[in-house]
Amino acid sequence: MNVAVRLFARARKLAGTDSLVLTLTEPASVRQLKERLGETCPALRPLLPQLLVAVGTDYVTDDMLVAANSDIACFPPVSGG
């Protein structure tokens, strides 16, 4: 399946784009999505250990599964305020 991933802040800068489409084998976990992200976009690898993933507007853990129509966002630790 293909999933669209939105990127923000340093993730967007490193990738050079604000969104990517990843091809994953179902069922795919967030952990597998991160691995595929690193394969598809090697520039993001330094960020992977700290990368946060949101589906919709909720943070998700590495064990959770993603669906083809999931609204996925990946970004570094937040620094607002």
Added chain:
Amino acid sequence: MVRLTREPIDYAALTERVRSSQAGAVVLFLGTVREMTAGRRTIALDYEAYPEMAIIKMQQLCDEASTRWPITAAAIEHRLGRLELGEISVALAVSSPHRADAFEAGRFLIDRLKEIVPVWKQENWDDGTTEWVHPDSTMTAKLAMQSPSHEEADGRSETN
């Protein structure tokens, strides 16, 4: 009452939004652009957000504060884009019948905002370099703690 804006924050108007005859106390917090950080000089900060999620998370924080303290109202506004030294990046106001609750809820709101609301800042240093600010994430640690495999491994579970 939460908002993202690219315009200067009107913190007096924000404060007015939480004032009430039910409240005996109003606490206002402003986050402002600081010039010196660990000996380095900043000339400006650039803020960006994942806006849809940031709004939801800020509203969730206000809702959570309302369940934990008897507050009358809470409002948060975060600015995005380029901010010069001294400008206000975030403003939050909390009202409550008595001051202790307003102070505690306000502290909770800004501390949690910095942990979970998807907003990022980039430093523009005076030597011409730029640098994204990405603190060691408490969220990364908490999400790792929440994973079932981790809980089995060390017997701990998330307590917030």
